[in-house]
Amino acid sequence: xxxxxxxxxxxxxxxxxxxxxxxxxxxxxxxxxxxxxxxxxxxxxxxxxxxxxxxxxxxxxxxxxxxxxxxxxxxxxxxxxxxxxx
Numbered sequence: 326x327x328x329x330x331x332x333x334x335x336x337x338x339x340x341x342x343x344x345x346x347x348x349x350x351x352x353x354x355x356x357x358x359x360x361x362x363x364x365x366x367x368x369x370x371x372x373x374x375x376x377x378x379x380x381x382x383x384x385x386x387x388x389x390x391x392x393x394x395x396x397x398x399x400x401x402x403x404x405x406x407x408x409x410x411x
Contacts, residue, residue: 328389328407329396331379338372382407 326334342365349361380389387402399406 326379328380328383331376332389332396335372335376335380338368338375342366342369342372 344365345368346362346365349358349365352358352361377388377390381387382389382400382403382405384405385400385403387400389396389400392401397407
C-alpha cells in the first residue's frame with residue numbers, strides 16, 4: 326500500500342468509526358450502545374494503527390504521521406520526492 330492510500334484509509338476509518346459510535350447513541354439499551362462504542366473504537370484505532378505502519382516515506386520508511394498538514398512533496402528526513410506508485 327502506498328502512503329497516499331494509507332492516509333485516505335486512515336481518514337475514512339476515522340469517519341466510519343465515529344459514525345458507528347454516533348449510531349449507537351440512538352438506542353436506549355445499554356448493551357447495544359456499548360457494542361456500538363466498542364466496534365466504533367476498534368474501527369477507529371485499526372485505521373490509526375494501519376496509518377502508523379503504512380503512512381511512511383517509500384524511500385527511508387520515515388513515518389509521515391509526524392508531518393502536519395497535507396501530504397508533503399518531499400520527505401522531511403531524506404529529502405527525496407514523494408511520488409505515487411501507480
